[in-house]
Amino acid sequence: MPNLLSSWKKHSAALLAGALLLTGPLTASTAAAAAVYQGESSKAIELKLGDASIAPDKLIPSAELKKLFDQSAKLAGGDATFKAATKGTTVTRKDAAVMIAEGLHLSPAAEPYKDVPDKASYASSVGAVMEAKLMLGVNQTNFAPNQSLTYAGAYALAYRIYNYSMPFLLPEATIASIQQAVGQGKLTYKELVQQYLDRIEKYDDQGIKLNAILTINPKALEIAEELDKERAASGIRGPLHGIPVIVKDNYDTNDMPTTAGCLCLKDSIPSEDADQVAKLKAAGAIILAKANLHEFAFGITTSSSLGGQTLNPYALDHYPGGSSGGTGAAIAANFGVIGMGTDTGGSIRIPSTYNSLVGIRPTIGLSSRDGIIPLALSQDVGGPMTRTVADAAIVLDATVGYDPDDVATAASISRIPSSYTSYLDAKGLKGARIGVATELFGTAEAEQPTTEVVQAAVKDLAKLGAVTVDITIPNLKEIMAYPSLSGYEFKFQLNEYLAELGSRAPYHSLTEIIASGQFDKSMEASLKTRDARQSLNTEDYKDIVLFRTKTTKDALLKVMADNKLDAIVYPSTTQTAALIGEAQSAGGNNRLSPFSGFPAITVPAGYTAEGLGASIEFLGREYSEPTLIKLAYSYEQGTKHRVAPVLAP
Structure with a gap:
């Protein structure tokens, strides 16, 4: 034999x-x-x-x-x-x-x-x-x-x-592999948490010093031990039972500070969890740590007055993307199983691209924004950042749904499947019609490395059974000319958030924060410009809210209907992560999702010759997350591009 x-x-x-x-x-x-x-x-x-x-x-x-x-x-x-x-x-x-x-x-x-x-x-x-x-x-x-x-x-x-x-191996562990190891007696949730804490100490505080984590949950081991006892006594709550989560530090947590990366909020502990955090805890997840972010989610390089500059685990002299760059670097370096980011203009998808992760920006209204420090609620969403599509689908199951404190979520009723994991179909691309938005492929010299990776990805879509159709999006130049509404809404919505903190609020307005000087000084001009805005009751603001949304939705729906498309695909970013100290441009492709409110998912498409990550982004109609997950999973399983960073073995 x-x-x-x-x-x-x-x-x-x-x-x-x-x-x-x-x-x-x-x-x-x-x-x-x-x-x-x-x-x-x-x-x-x-x-x-x-x-x-x-x-x-x-x-x-x-x-x-x-x-x-x-x-x-x-x-x-x-x-x-x-x-x-x-x-x-x-x-x-x-x-x-x-x-x-x-x-x-x-x-x-x-x-x-x-x-x-x-x-x-x-x-x-x-x-x-x-x-x-x-x-x-x-x-x-x-x-x-x-x-x-x-x-x-x-x-x-x-x-x-x-x-x-096989012994349990922590790097690249998935929700499924962890639950299997616990079920086989190879691992306890307390041991799992300790292993992640050891990695954070080894690679974030020492060694390569990624600088991705702001706060460690001091009760994480205690919570894990209780979840071990609960599983032994009454069984598992679900797939997230005992799973460590790293949350961007603009999600409210009632047991740790919520700072938005700003010194001005370093001691601010809200009385309640953000709705999505509460749902994760109810599912048995452990909030292991809070991650650094670009202060107040303003930019895409992830530097803050409280946390400093986060590094890219694939190339320490490059940016990790932003504004959810701390979450992206942490999950890429295996500091936790799953991460939660927020996205106003691209802040989940850009760091997911640069850290070779899966990132979902859900339909506005699918998941609650309550308890997330706002940047612009007309565009803000929170969503998962994970190493696999399957894990992202599991997180989505736990975090979506109606919340009376966020009226936008009322639209999600009857539009949520029993489980997004039902759409994890390795053959999901067979027969799918994918519109390739060739206008969104970069042509400048700095954009060529990403373009080459994504062009190869489009060929892979076809090899995996999809019908790819080159498309032209109507009124694209007009759409891309619109600004983000963060420059309009931030002051008013931040002041409302501070008011909701009540007596716990260290400051009560953006004006007071600016006067304190407790913020990243590079942001001073931007903060003052936003603070100078007197009202949202202006014609230009109302025109943007009305016409930008309508123009973008109509254009996307028309091109999808005309070509019988299941989704549109394009580069998540047109340029790779820049060297720290140099200008970072990600392009404007990330605007289509927030301007329309439609969902998008980014998936690793490979690496450039420099070893920097590039991704493709699937965009669909509102509440089409099941379709996007099916397509993304099929592409992921058919290509297997993600590789763990060698700097954090």
Whole structure:
């Protein structure tokens, strides 16, 4: 019997097939897809099911199955050993279940199958392997305990044993991998939090000193321990149970300061959590830390009077984007599982691009803005920044919905699916019609590196089954000529936020903040210009609110209708992250989403020759997040561009 080949990670097709089998029934036909392995050096030799010597439907002898399982566990770094079922004979599915349950020391569990007698000696083993998702029934009602195991089925089981036996690795951990590790007893939430705290100390406070974190939750370990106890006593609340979150420091937290990066608010602790923070906590998430941001979310380089300059973990002499640059750098460097950012003009999508992350700017009205320090409520949204589309979808599930304190969310009623994760379809691009906004591709010399990456991404969309159509957006120049409303609304909405703090407010108006001098002095002119604005009851402001929104919506809806499009795609930014100290331009593509209120999702598209991240952005109609997630997930799974920064291993 040839050795089991160890290099799963080098063979994405086999890896993907095996991962899919974790939640599907184990049959010869489905298992065959996972059974191509290839070895490295002298550790193993090549084995392919296509070889005439080992047919996929050939029955595997018991002794050979033991060798296969033993080697799977060993290659994964485990110490499990398995007992041969019946010496010198083939193996039934019930025999395999007993071998796996005993070899991996699984806890006995009940099973639901009609063809497995409850009093059978192997019943608890069937329940155990089912609960661990190592071996499922041939369908929902039957396990087929006496069915003989083929080589195809054996290799699929070996992959699962390998995956199960792998130690938990923190970098690039996902929500799913963490919950699996906790469920297998490899990890506790308290241990998870401690590992992230250790990374923050190692890479944010020392070492490369990313300067991404402003405040650590002093009760994070205590909260994690309570969530461990809760899971043991009553089960898991949901996928976010015990998951550490890093929140941009313009989200209110009632147990930590909320500062917007400004010295003027360094001791300001609101009495209530922001609505999205409250929903995350209710889902069992742990607010691990608050992240630096461009002060008051004014810019895209992420520097503040309280936190200083945040660095890009992919290139320490470059900006991390902004204004959610602290969140972006922290999640890219694996300081937490998921991050929360805000986006008025591009502040989720720009740092997501520069930090090789997935960022969702939701439809205005999908998620509450209550408790987020405002920049311009006509454009503001909060949303997830994650390393994967799947994690972003899970966060969206937890944070969307009606909030009486944000009337815009009333429009979301009946427009939210039961779960955004239902749209994680690896084949989601097949047959989709994608409009390529070629006018938004940069042509200047400084824009060429990004343009080349995104042009390659468009070709990949087609390879993955999409129909790509070059489009021209009506009235694009007119749309892009409109200003952001942050220059109009900021003063009035900040003053309202300070008033809501009541006696807790260190200052009561923008005027008082300016007088205090407790802010980034580079922002003084911008703050004074905004403070000089006397009223929003002006013709120019009303014209922008009315005509900018209508013009942008009409243009996007028309081009999508005329071309029967599911989404529009373009570069998230036209330029890469700039050197710190030099001017940073991201282009104006990020305006289409806030000017229309429509949702957008940015996904890593690769890296330039300098190793700087570039992304594509999918834009859809309002409340089309399910479609955008499906398209983005398919592109992500078909390309796998994200690579963790080598500076924070």
